[in-house]
Amino acid sequence: MPLNLDPNIVDPDGFYDDLLAAHMGLSHAESDALNARLILILCNQIGDRDVIRAALRAAR
Amino acid sequence: MNAVFDTPLYPYAWHADQDTLARHRVVIVGAGPVGLTLAIDLALQGVAVVVLDDNDRVSTGSRAICFAKRTLEILDRLGVAAPLTAKGVQWNKGRVFFGEREVYDFTLLAEDGHKQPAFINLQQYYLEAALVARAHAVGVQIRGGNRVIGVVSHDDHVALTVDTPDGPYPLEADWLVACDGARSPLRDMLGLAFEGRVFEDNFLIADVKMAADFPTERWFWFAPPFEGAGRSALLHKQPDDVWRIDFQLGWDIDRTAELDPVRIRTRVDAMLSSQTGAVPAYDLEWTSIYTFQCRRMEKFRHGRVLFAGDAAHQVSPFGARGANSGIQDADNLAWKLVLVLDGGRDDLLDTYAAEREFAADENILHSTRATDFLTPKTSMSQIFRDAVLDLAASHAFARPLVNSGRLSVPCIYPGLADGLAGPGLTRPGAACVDVAVDQGFLVEQLHGFCMLAINCDAPEALREAGVVARRVDLPMTDAVRARYLGDASAAIYLLRPDQHIVGRWPAYDEDALRAAMRAAIGKNEDAIEP
Numbered sequence: 001m002p003l004n005l006d007p008n009i010v011d012p013d014g015f016y017d018d019l020l021a022a023h024m025g026l027s028h029a030e031s032d033a034l035n036a037r038l039i040l041i042l043c044n045q046i047g048d049r050d051v052i053r054a055a056l057r058a059a060r
Numbered sequence: 061m062n063a064v065f066d067t068p069l070y071p072y073a074w075h076a077d078q079d080t081l082a083r084h085r086v087v088i089v090g091a092g093p094v095g096l097t098l099a100i101d102l103a104l105q106g107v108a109v110v111v112l113d114d115n116d117r118v119s120t121g122s123r124a125i126c127f128a129k130r131t132l133e134i135l136d137r138l139g140v141a142a143p144l145t146a147k148g149v150q151w152n153k154g155r156v157f158f159g160e161r162e163v164y165d166f167t168l169l170a171e172d173g174h175k176q177p178a179f180i181n182l183q184q185y186y187l188e189a190a191l192v193a194r195a196h197a198v199g200v201q202i203r204g205g206n207r208v209i210g211v212v213s214h215d216d217h218v219a220l221t222v223d224t225p226d227g228p229y230p231l232e233a234d235w236l237v238a239c240d241g242a243r244s245p246l247r248d249m250l251g252l253a254f255e256g257r258v259f260e261d262n263f264l265i266a267d268v269k270m271a272a273d274f275p276t277e278r279w280f281w282f283a284p285p286f287e288g289a290g291r292s293a294l295l296h297k298q299p300d301d302v303w304r305i306d307f308q309l310g311w312d313i314d315r316t317a318e319l320d321p322v323r324i325r326t327r328v329d330a331m332l333s334s335q336t337g338a339v340p341a342y343d344l345e346w347t348s349i350y351t352f353q354c355r356r357m358e359k360f361r362h363g364r365v366l367f368a369g370d371a372a373h374q375v376s377p378f379g380a381r382g383a384n385s386g387i388q389d390a391d392n393l394a395w396k397l398v399l400v401l402d403g404g405r406d407d408l409l410d411t412y413a414a415e416r417e418f419a420a421d422e423n424i425l426h427s428t429r430a431t432d433f434l435t436p437k438t439s440m441s442q443i444f445r446d447a448v449l450d451l452a453a454s455h456a457f458a459r460p461l462v463n464s465g466r467l468s469v470p471c472i473y474p475g476l477a478d479g480l481a482g483p484g485l486t487r488p489g490a491a492c493v494d495v496a497v498d499q500g501f502l503v504e505q506l507h508g509f510c511m512l513a514i515n516c517d518a519p520e521a522l523r524e525a526g527v528v529a530r531r532v533d534l535p536m537t538d539a540v541r542a543r544y545l546g547d548a549s550a551a552i553y554l555l556r557p558d559q560h561i562v563g564r565w566p567a568y569d570e571d572a573l574r575a576a577m578r579a580a581i582g583k584n585e586d587a588i589e590p
Contacts, residue, residue, distance in 0.1 A: 032440075036447035044457040 003054035072205025087233035094369030094386035095239030096191035101394035116204030118188035124383035132176035148180025175501035244371035256355020272340030286330030361413035373420035378430035378465030395557035408582035433463035
């Protein structure tokens, strides 16, 4: 499975709201921690090391 | 009664070599676990060995406490393992804490069909004492109080100057093996570099003896909540009611103050009472502070001088890869040295260096990763590390990411062709994997080169270039299918004397086996047979 960099999220505005809402009321440190947990959970969901490496490259 | 480490086991005694210049085939410097393992292996193959050591007894303190299955298999081949596994502690329950919280616990279940356990906890001095006894029994000469103060490497021999209580004497060796530890004086005398990464950290070790009924579990804390406990802490059990405790103290410490028994006791009290609420009575047996490096020599062979163990490579203690990898160095070197002494080409010893340099890199990689998890180097790596530990409390997926040191397993040597689409764990380059056979275990059947035949015809023995591979039949069991066949219906495996797999094929193929044997002993097609 190649890394999908085309639009893939239904209701993008709703997704974005959810992402910001998850951080609501958190300190900067708490938000950093949440982001880290979220990345780990999503990477585990993907599982495929090649896809994860491609995503890391795309992000960087 | 004197403890084993207080007893001179090989006291200095004057030797005739001190009056007349002698040349020995192999001289080993260092009577630690690596030097003695090599000496015993060589002696069992008929090579007279002299071991020089500046001391006369085994080391003090628990030191390398964890011995892995591969090490025990090697020691068993040398006739040393039985008393060690009888004495050693096998724990199978571990608990991981993060601050005040227990994040998870785990139970290690032993896999069937292995003669040796996955690992044992045992004080290093018991291993050394067993090796000294075995070495004496098989005729190894251990010269205590013999300190090497000069070394000159020539094309055809090595010249040593050895200091003793009766003064110095010269000694020559066809081959010299330096097993003289991380601070290797031989390495320094030869002006050889020891490059790598220094970790700015100090670890306080305490061996605590307590008769109290305390669970045989491994407890590991990230960010321990006890006063002054440092960044991580570890508790696990050794024989004789001794518990090994490690505190990771960081870099800027006052060593003298930290070794104050009152201060150590404050920490130990907090740790021991954290789960039970009470402090059991205990004695401090041994305490020490150590720092560590991950580094290795660029080349493990320098002409007629070979380096093994900590003298050649040093890793952080996480994952028990110091003594375990050193004993695998000895295992790799012994049979090659015997072939070279029997007239083989000495470039076989270059394969010792190449293979064990590869192994050292793998061990350094694993231990560096564990160190980076234990001591995050940036604020973001700290955030990710803590996130892993937070998630591990409630989600199984995060637990394999928790790294407090991985169990030492032998490396798989690269570059060997695979003639069978078989299981990955037994691909060429790997150490053979034990299975139960009709009368015991596979590892007990292996001596020298062997052909493992599974559901396939092969001659009793195959002789090639002066080396004989004997056939060993494996029964068709579920474990043999899983570990050696995979989807294949039959297979033949060629094993070296160190039980690493040279090649495997779906059926007996004489030409392929002969070629693989020649390659394994450094007599490739392009070599001219004597």
